[in-house]
Amino acid sequence: MAQCGDFIKSQFPLIDDDLKKYVEDILDNSAGEFEDTEEVYEAVGEVLAGISEKSEEAIREICEQLLHMLQPDKTVNNGPRKVLDAPIHLASMTTTTNDTDALKSIWLQTRDDNLKVDAKKLEKAEAKLQQKQQRQKESKVTSAAPVLQTATASQVTSKKDNKLEAKGTNRTQDIRIENFDIAYGDRVLLQGADLVLAFGRRYGLVGRNGLGKTTLLRMISAKQLKIPSHISILHVEQEVVGDDTVALQSVLECDTVRENLLKREKEITVAINNGSADSNLSAELTELYAQLENIEADKAPARASIILSGLGFTPEMQSRATKTFSGGWRMRLALARALFSKPDLLLLDEPTNMLDIKAIIWLENYLQNWPTTLLVVSHDRNFLDTVPTDILHLHSQRIDTYRGNYDQFHKTKTEKHKNQQREYEAQQQHRAHTQEFIDRFRYNANRASSVQSKIKMLDKLPELKPVEKEIEVVLRFPETEPLSPPILQLNEVGFYYSKDKVIFTNVNLGATLESRICIVGDNGAGKTTLLKIIMGILSPTSGIRSVHRGLKFGYFSQHHVDQLEMNVNSVELLQKSYPGKSIEEYRRQLGSFGVSGDLALQTIASLSGGQKSRVAFARMCMGNPNFLVLDEPTNHLDIETIEALGKAINKYTGGVILVSHDERLIRMVCKELWICGNGSVTSIEGGFDEYRKIVEKELDAQNK
Template sequence: MIQFNQVTLARGSKTILRDAQATLFPKEKVGLVGLNGAGKSSLLSALLGEISLDQGSIDIPKNWNLAWIDQEVQDVHLSVIEFAMQGDRPLLAVREALDKAQATGNSDALAALYEQMENLDGYAAESRVASILAGLGFKTGDLKRKVGEFSGGWKMRMNLAKVLGSRADLILLDEPTNHLDIDAVLWLEQWIKNVDSTVIVVSHDRDFLDEVCTHTLHLHHEKLSKYTGGYSAFELAFAERAEQVAQQNRKSAEEIQKLQRFVDRFKAKATKAKQAQSRVKRIEKIKLIETVSMDQHVHLEFLDPHKSPDPLVVLNRTDCGYQIDKPILSGVGLEIRPGDRIGLLGANGNGKTTLIRTLVGQLNLLQGERVEGKGLVCGYFAQDQIESLDMSSTPLQHMLRLDPKATEQQLRGFLARFQFTDDKVNQTVEGFSGGEKSRLALALLAYTKPNLLLLDEPTNHLDIATRQALANGLLEFEGALVVVSHDRHLLESTVDTYWRVANGAVMPFDGDLNDYAQVLKQDNTATNQNQGANTSSNRDRQQQRQADHNQLKKAKSQLRKLETKLPNLTEQLAKADEASLTLDYSSQSGQQKAIEVTQNRQRIADELADLEEQLLELMLEIEDLEAQLGLQ
C-alpha cells in the first residue's frame, strides 16, 4: 500500500500539503481532484520522487514498479510498436539477455531465459501491446510506421500506450484523456477497471472519474481527504460535509452572539462581572470550523442568437476531404435545422473535424453541394482555437476589434459573463492559463450571436467547474448545436441526437452513449478474436522455438556422450585388425581362433559404423535446429 505520513509539501512560497495523512491500498483506482493550482501535478511529482517533501514521508513498497506518462517523446526513429513495448521493462531485460545468450551460444542461460519469457507471457507481449495501441486508435498499418511520422497528439497516445503496457504496480495518469476521442476514452475506462495495478489519475472529465475510480483523493486547503467512490459520490459527500460544517458554524455563531450580548449588557455591573467574565472565556473557547466549499461557481452565458433560417445548412451528395482522389467522407447528405442539437461520434481520423469544417464552409467540397440558409451565422470553435488569439493583446482589445462601436462598459459587462472582471480584462493573453484562453475564445465566439454553434473539443483546457458552466450555458443556448467532444457529461447534457462518422460515411446513430459503448464493445470483441488467433499462433511459434531449443540441448548432450565412445571403439578395431594379421590357419585350433577374431572384429566394426551413423544423424539434427533458432 501507499502511505502518506504527516506530509508537508511546498513549492516556493505556496504550501500544497500540511501534515497530510492518507492510505491507498493495492489495486485501488484513485481520482486525484482539486482546484486548478492546488498542486495535483506537484503531488504526482512527489510520488515519483522528482521533488522532495518538506516534512513527513510517502511510503511505497520498494519492490513496486512505477509508470507515468512522459510529456515528451524520444526515440522517434523507432516503430510505433517498438516504442510502446519499451514500457515493459521486465520483458525488455529478458529479451536483451536472450540476444546475448544466443550470440554466445550459452545453452544453459537460454533455457533459463526462455522459462522467464514463459512466466512473463512474453510470447504474447507484442500482441498485447498491439491490442492497447488499437484501443487507443492506432490502425494495424500504423504499428510499423516510425514514431516521428505522427503529430503531437498521437505521440502522446504512444506515451500512454507505453505506460499501459508496462506491467507497473503503480500507474500515474495526468489528464490521460486530453488527446483521446470518445471511442478511445471508453476503451481506456475498461482497461483501467480491469488492470491489477494501483492507478492514480488526474482528470477534469467527471464521467471518466465516475466510471473508473473506486476512491477519490481531494487536495483542498493544504489537506488530503479520501472518499469512497468516483467524482459524483465525492461531490455529494463533500457537499454534505460542507452543509454539516455550515450548520455547526451557525450554531456556534448563534451561541457566541448570545454570550456576547450578555457580556455587553452586564460587564459594567459589579454583581454580574464575574458571570460576564465567565462568558468571555466561553466565547474564546468556541471556534468556528474552517469553511468547506466546493470549486468556485462559474457562469458562461451565451447571447440570444440571430434569427435562424430553416434549414440552416444542407449538404447534398457531398464528398469531403483534402484530396479529390482520396475523400475522407463520401456521398454525405444531411441538413441542420433550427433547434437541432447533434453530437458527432467516431474515432479520431474518421472525419469528424472534416465534417465540421465542411459545414462551416472552411473546406472546399470535393464533390456535391453545400447550401446555407439566408442569415446563417456560424460560430466555430476549433480544436486549436486558442492559438488564434493574439497573445500580446488583452481581452478588452480582442472585444474592441470585434465591435469597435461598443463602449468599454458594454464590453466589460459581456466579458464578465465569462469570468473576466476587474483588472483581468486588461491583462495580456500570454499570461493566461489554458482554461482562461479557452474561456476568452468562447466569449469571442458567443459575442457574434451565432445561430449555429459548431464546437470541436471545446473542453480540452477546462476544469470540471468550467465544463459544467459550459454545459449549462449550452443548455440555455437557443440556436442549433453540433458538438465533438470526448467529455460524455457535456454530450449527455447538451445534445439530443447523435451522428456516427465512420467508414467514410455519416449516419444517424439510433441510441445514446451507453448504446454506443456497447457497439464499440462488440466491435472490439470481434477485433480481439482476430488478434487472439494471431496471439495463439504467435504463442505456438514461440513454444515451438522453446521446444526446438530443448531438443537442441538434448541432441548436443547425446552427441557428447556418443563422442566419448568413439576413441575406444576405434582403438578396439585397430587391435582387432592387428590380431587378424597374425592368424594361423594351419591347425584346427588356429582356425577356431581365426573365426573368433574375425567375428569379434566384425562386431566392433558394426558397432563403430552404428555409432558413426548416430553421430552423423545427431550432427545433422543439431545443424537444422541451430538454423531454425538462428544460432548459426
Template sequence: MINLKDLVLRRGTKVLLDGVNITIQPGEKAALVGRNGAGKSTLFALLNGSLHEDGGSFFKPAGWRMAQVAQNMPETSDSATEFVLGGDSRLAELNERLKEAEANDDGLAMAQIYAELADAGAYDAPARAQALILGLGFQPAELERPVNSFSGGWRMRLQLARALMSPSDLLLLDEPTNHLDLDALIWLEGWLARYPGTMIVISHDREFLDATTQVTLHLDQQNITRYGGNYSFFEEQRALKLEQQQAAFARQQDKIAHLQKFIDRFKAKATKARQAQSRVKALERMERVAPVLAEAEFSFEFKEPLALPNPMLVVKNAEMGYFTKEGSEHKTILRNVSLSVQSGQRIGILGANGQGKSTLIKSIVGDAPLISGEVTQGKGLAIGYFAQQELDVLHENDNPLEHFTRLARSYGATPPNPAREQDLRNFLGSFNFDGDMVKQAIGTMSGGEKARLVLAMLVWQRPGLLLLDEPTNHLDLATREALGMALNSFEGTLMLVSHDRALLRTVSDQFWLVGQGKVQDFEGDLEDYQRYVLQQQKELRAQLEAKKEAGKEPAASVSASSAKAQQAEAPAVNQREQRRQESLNRQKMAEKTQPLKKKIAALEKKMADSQAEKESLEASLGADSTPQEWAESGKKIKDLQEAIDTAEEEWFTLSEELQALLQANG
C-alpha cells in the same frame, strides 16, 4: 500502502498541503480532484519521486513498480509496436542482457535469461502491445508505422499505451482522456477496470471517474479529504457536509453573539464580573467552525441569436476531405454527404478518431473547402465555431483585448459603433479575464484559459449555429458544467463533437454517426453507442485471432458434429401431430399480430412518404432560392419532421408490443 502523515508540500513559497494525513490501500483506484492550483500535479510529483516532502512523512513500498504517462512528445523512427513494447523496462533490460550473452557466447547466461524472459511474458508481449495500440483507436495497418509519422494527438496515445504496457503496482494518470475520442475512452475504461494494481487518476471527466474509481481524494484549503466512493458519491457527500458545516457555523455564531452580549452588558458590574470573565474564557476555548467558503462559480449564457433561418443549412452530394499543399491532389474522407440542419436541432456527432468528424465540421464552417458538392446556408446565418485546436481560431501573439477589439469592429456592440475598451474589459472580466490578463499574450496562456477565450468570442458573436469540436479538452469540471447549462438555454442549433459523455447527454437530443466514409443517423442513445463500440472492438479482436488461428480446426465444427450425433440418437416423434400443433400455434399468433403488423406497415409508409417529401424540399433549396422560398420550405420541412417524429414514436410503441408478443410465444 501509500501513507501521508502530517505532510507539508510547497510550490515555491506557497503552501499547497499542510498537515495532511491520508492512506491509500493496495489495489485501490482513487480520483484526485480539486480546483486548478490546489496541488494535484505537485502531489503526483511527490508520488513519482521527482519532488520531496517539505514536512511530515511520505511512505510508498520500496518494491512497488510505478507507471506514468510521459508528457513529452515522442520523436523516434521506431514502429508503433516497438515503441509501446519499450514501455516494459524489464523486457528491455533482459533483451539487452541477452544480446550481451549472445555476443560473449555465454550459453549458461543465455539459458538463464531465456527463463527470465518467459517469466516476464516476453513471448506474448508483442500481441499485448498491439492490443493496447488497437484499443486506443489505431488501425491494424498502422502497427508498424514509425512513431514520428503520426500527429501529436496520436503520439500522445502511444505514450499512454506505453505506460499501460509497463508492469506496475502503481499507475498515475494525469488527464488521460484529453487526446482520446469516445471509442478509445470506452476501451480504456474497460482496461482500467481489469487493472490489478493501485491507481490514482486526475481527470475532469466525471463519467470517466465514476467508471474507473472507487475512492475520491479531494484537495481543498491545503488539506485532503478522503471519500469512500466515486465522483458522484463525493459530490453528494460534500454537498451534505457543506450544508451541515454552514448550519453548525450559524448556530455557533448565535452562541458567540449571545455570550458577547452578556460580556458587554455585565463586565463593568462587580456582582457579575466573575460570570462575565467565565464567558470570556468560554469564548477563548471555543473551537471555531469555519464558514463555508464556496469556490467561485463560473457561469455564462448565450445571447439571443442574430438570425434563425430554417433550414440553417443544406449539404448536397458533398465530397469532403483535404487537398495537398500544392492543391493538385486531394484525399477524400466523406462521400455523398447530403443532409439538412434545422433550426433548434441539437446534434451529437459520434465516431472514432480519423473517421471524419472534424472534417465534417470544418467543411460546414468553410475552413476545409469541399472537394465537390455544395453547402448552402440560410439567409443571415451566423456560425460560431470552436476548433479542436484553439489556435486555429486564436492568434498566438495577440492578447484577448486585441481579439475583442477586432470582433467589436466586425460585429459592433451597438451597431455600427464599436464597443468602448471598458465595455470589452467588462465582458472579458465575466469570463475571468481580469486586470492584466486582458493584455497577456495568448501563446502564454494555459489550455483552459484559451478555451474560455474561445467561448467568450462565441458568445459575443451571437451565432444561430454552434459548431463545437471537442470544446471540453482543457476545461475543468466547473467550466464544463457552466458550458452545459449555457448550451441548454441556447436558442439556436448545436452540432457537438465531444468525448465528454456528461455533456453529450446534457445537450444532445439526436446523434449522427460518422464512419466508413458516411454520415448517417444513429438510432439510439450513448448506452447503445457504447454497446456498438464494444461490439466493433470485439469483432476486430476476433479478426486478428482468426488470422493467428488460420489452419486450425475451429472448435465450432467439433460442436456441430457432436450435435448431429445427438440428434441422430434422439427418439422419433409423431411428425404429423407436431405439424398440426405448429399450424394451430401459427394461426393463433397471426390473429394477435396481424393488426399490429398492418399498423406498423402503414406508419412505415407514412414516415417514408414524409421523409421523401422533406428531402425533395431540401433538395430544391439552393443559393439561388429567394428568402420567401426559404421561409415557406423551412416551415413545411419543420411540419414534416414533426409528423415523422410523431409517427416514429407510435412505431416504436407498436413494435415493442409486437416484439413482446413474439417473445412470449417463443
C-alpha cells in the same frame, strides 16, 4: 508568389480557393522573415495537414520546397565543379609560369596595396560595431517576453523515513507526502498539505482550473516532492518522439528488463554459433531462458498489441513507424507505453482528451483492473465515476480525501458542507445568545460570577468558520436574432482527399437555430472534416451545401487554445482581435466567461488550460455568431465549467453542432446524434444510450 500558389495547387488539388489564398497571404507577408523550413512548417504546416492525409514528413518536404521558392538566394550555386585528372603543385606553378594572368586565380591572388586595412580605421569600425550590438542587446532585453515563473515545493520529512532511505531498507509501497507547500511564483497553491497514496488504490484528483493539479503531478514525477526512491513513477505528459521505430516495438521497448534479456540472448547465441569455447555461455543461456519464461516474455507482443488495439491502433497502424503519426496519435502511443510498463505509480493528466468515445470506454474497463497505484487528473465526470476508488479534492490550498467514485464524493461533500454550515450557524446563535446575557448583566454585581463563567465558556468554544462556497461558474453566449429557415442543408454531399481515400458519400443532413447536434465516431472517421465542410472551409467533392446568407459561424477547436498569443494578457488579446472597443467592453466580454479581475491582466502563458479555453470562448463570441461549431470544447475544462458550458448551450438562442467525447455534456445538451464512420454520416434515434450499446458491441467483438 504565383509560383508558390501553383505549387500548392499541384500538391493539394482539392484545396479551397479561399484557403489557398489564405496560405499564399501568410507566405507573402513573411517571405523574407523565414529562417528555415521549421518556421515555414509552423506558419502553414498545420493548415496544409488539415486538408490532406499526407504524413508530417511529406508536409515538411513541401514546406522546404516553398522556402526555396520564397528565398532562392538561400541556395548558393558556385557553378559546376571541375574534377582534376592529375595533382597540381601550386608552388611549382609560381616559379615556372610567366603568365601573370594565370596566377590571378582563387588559389594565388596578389594583394593590392590599396586594399590593405588601416589599423586605426579598423579599431574605429570595431568600436562602432560593438556599440551597435550593445544597443541591440539592450533593446532586446526591454522588449523580451515576460519570464514565466516556475513552481517550487518544500516539505517536512520524518527522521524515520530519512534513516530508512539512507540505509536502503525502505520497502514500503505506500506513498506518504506530509506537510508540503507548493508555490507558483508569489502565488501559494498548496500550504501544509498532506497526500497519502495507498498501494493498489486508484485516485482521481479533482478541483477547479488553475489550483495546481497539473503542477502537483509534475512535482511528484520530477521527485521535487520526496517519495521512496525505489518506487518507479511514470507521468504521461509528452508525446512519443517520432522516428523509424515501429509502433508495436516502441511499446515493447518500455520493458527494459525483457529487452536486455533478449539482447543478451542474441549475443550468446551468435557467440555459440561462431564456435566460442567459453563453457559458461551455455549455463548463462539456460538461465536467460528461465528468466524470460518467468516474466512471460513470449506473451509481451500480444499484450502490447491488445493495448494498442484498445486505444484505436489497427494492425496496419501498429506496424507503422512512429514518425508517421500525428501528435494526437503519439500521445496515445505514450499512454500505451505507460499501460504496458506498469510502473509502481502511474500519473495520468487528462488521458481522455486525446481519445474518442470507443477508446475511452476501453480505457475505463482496462484501468478498473490496474494492479499498482494510479493518480489521474480528469474532468470527465463519467470516467471519474467508473475508474477511481478514491477522490482527492484540491481546494483552499489543501487536499481532502474521500472514499468512493466522483458521484459518492459529490454526495458526501454536499452533506458534509450542510452539516458544517448547520454547526456553524448553531454556534453563532449560541454565541449571540450568550453575548446578549453578558452585555445585559455585565455590571450587575449579583450576576458577576455567571457573567465570568459565560465569558470563559465563549473563550473555550472552538472557532468554527462558515463553509467557503466556491464561486459558481457562469458562461454566457451572445443573444442572436431569429433567421427564417432553411438555415443549413447538406444534399448528397461527398468528400475525398484522393480517389482511394473516400471520407464519406451521400450525406443528407440539415440543421436549424434550434439544433443541438453531437457528432461522434472513431478518430479519423471524418468528424473535423465534416465540420469544415459545414462551415465552408472545405468544399464538398460532390453534392451541395446550402446555408442562409445571414448565418454567422463561431468556431471553437482544441487547437485554438494552443494558438493563442502567449505573451499578452486577455484584454490585449481581444484588443488585437477586435480593435476599436473600450477596455470596459473587453473586460465585460471576458467576465461573461469567468475571466475577471486580475486574471484578465495575467499573461496568457501563465493561465491554466481551462482558463485559456475560456479566453478562446470569449474571443470567439466577440464576433456575435448565431451558430456555434464546437470541436472538443471540454478539453482542459474542469467539471464545474463543463456543467456551466452545458447550461450556456441550452440557453443559447442560436444553433449548435458539437464534437465531444464527454458523455455527461452530450447527455446534457444534444437532441440529435450524427455518427461518422464506414464512409457515411447517419443520424440515429435513441440518443447516446443507443450509441454506447453500438460501441460496446464493437469492443466485445474486438476482444473475441
